Amino acid sequence: MDRLSSFGNDPFDKPPCRGCSSYLTEPYIKCAECGPSPFLLCLQCFTRGFEYKKHQSDHKYEIMTSDFPVLEPGWTAQEEMALLEAVMDCGFGNWQDVAYQMRSKSKEECESHYMKNFINNPLFSSTLLSLRKTKDACFADGAIPFKPTDEPPRPTFDSVLSRDMAGYMPARADFMEEFDNYAEWDIKDIDFVDDDSDILRALKLAVVDIYHSRLKERQRRKKIIRDHGLINMRKFQVLERCYPKEVQELYDVMRRFARVTGPVEHDKFIESHALEFELRREIRKLQEYRKAGIKSFCSAKVYERVKRLREDERRKRTMLCDVLQYIQDGRACQQWLSKQAAIDAGITPAVTTITTSATGRRSAPPLNLTGLPGTEKLNEREKELCQVVRLVPGAYLEYKQALLNECRRQGGLRLAQARALIKIDVNKTRKIYDFLIKEGYITKA
Structure with a gap:
């Protein structure tokens, strides 16, 4: 059983199952006799005894899986x-x-x-710089970190990779919508006849030449997409996220140069800029240490820890100013100050529900019913309910009538039935239901 060979591989990089062409999920089977290219089968095809050309069902095989501990027990x-x-x-x-x-x-x-x-x-x-040195050593040995997509992937229908490659037809190695998709419209009505004048014939030939130049541009763009592996955008985006944010912005700017460089040269170009960015950041950090009088990396760790503590204290001092400029309610401001004082004293603050909700947000002010249609049909208690629940009188009257009709029809009404009947916030439904029960409009089932 070979358990280590599948560790660290991207499932999209493995060839599909030779039997059903589906993407392989661990565990799967690798033939130990067929080669040099690996002959891989999923468990379903292996149990059916799938055979293909030189591969026979009685060949020796290896079980490929990563379900084993590596660094410590309990972590596969x-x-x-x-x-x-x-x-x-x-x-x-x-x-x-x-x-x-x-x-x-x-x-x-x-x-x-x-x-x-x-x-x-x-x-x-190992630091990032040592990783960069390792990559440079691999380049020197002739290893190529990027392989052009000579044969575009052919995912199965409705798979994850198929959705990522929407608009691309793997079987035809072509796109559903071409670049400059309506270029043929300019020549669809051109017809060369014998009685054309010299000027008209020259104009038609010029239109055909323009069409040929547009076809060349279309093919050039296809070649760039194929050579740089841009068909599988998911894999391309994963590679981009490996870089810091500043390098990612540089990556977007430098992408236009991919048309004049090959994939390997373009990747080396981006890697060199990423290394330069990392070197500049390390140099700035060392200059900061030198300016602070630090001469050892042990002292640098202490300096970084103290620096973080100073920044946290500075944020705490400016937090009150940031909050007060948005708070106009004096009572809520006083509660916030009391809560912060309790936290600083190591006491668990009491949960207040007068002006703040359970999520810490300020409760909304009561709804102003002045001028709203239907307000004159409500009594004082119903007006108070609509203000607290923030429900317009017209909607409340509709909900009330629907609950009354359902209660009369069934001889009683449960809260679950009221929620199924009124499609609004469940908390508002509960308040309306409890109010109508308390006032005697409806009865419980």
């Missing part, structure tokens, strides 16, 4: 890859979203495992 290789992808998508430190994307681990487990094995572990404590 598949979960390790999912954790790294989640950190890359959500960002370092955003453990709540990382755990939500992982689904199999909690926020604390993701943070402790990542910090233990990928940050504080000396085996993985």
Whole structure:
């Protein structure tokens, strides 16, 4: 059983199943005798004894899976890859979203495992600059980090890759809508006849030449898309997210130069700018350390920690000014100040529901019923309900009549029936239902 060979591979990079052409999901089967290109089968085709050309059902095989621990027990290789992808998508430190994307681990487990094995572990404590040196060494050895898409992928219908490649026809290796899609309209009515004058014939030939130039431009754009692997945009976007934000902006600006450079040269061009950006950032950090009188990396760690504490204190001091400029209610401002004082004193603040809701938002002011149609039909208690619930009188009268009719028809009404009958916010429905029960308009079932 070969369990390590599938670790770290993108499922879109693996060839599809030779039997049913579906994308392979672990575990799957690899023939140990067919080669040199791998002969891969899904479990369904393997159990049916699929045979193709030289491959026979009695060949030796290997089970490809990543369901085994790598760094510590309880974390499989598949979960390790999912954790790294989640950190890359959500960002370092955003453990709540990382755990939500992982689904199999909690926020604390993701943070402790990542910090233990990928940050504080000396085996993985390599900087970005060392990774760049490794890539440069690979380039020197002749390794090419990007392979042009000579044969575009052919995903199965209604698969994830098929939806990502919408508008592309894999079987024909062509697009449903061409660049300059209506170029043929200019020549569809041109007809060369013998009695054409010299000027008219020259004009027709000029139109045909223009059409040929537009066809060349269409083919040139197709070649750029094929050579740079832009057909599978999902994979292309994943590669872009590997860079910092500033490099991503540079990537968008430099994309126009892809028309004059090959895919490998263009990637090296972007990598060199990313390395320059990283070097400049490291130099600025070292200059800051030198200006602060720091001469060792141990002191630099202490400096960074103290710097973060100073920034947190500065934000706390400016937080009150930022909040007060949006608060006009003196009572709400006093409650906020009391809550912050309790937090600073280490006391759990009491939850107030007078002016703030459970989510911490300010409650909406009562609705002004002046001039609204139907207000004269309400009594004082109904007006108070409409103001608190923020419901216009006309809508309240319609909801009230519908509940009364349903109560008379069934001899009583439950809250669930009222919610099914009135398609509004469930909290507003409960308040209307309780009010009508209290006032005696309707009765419970």
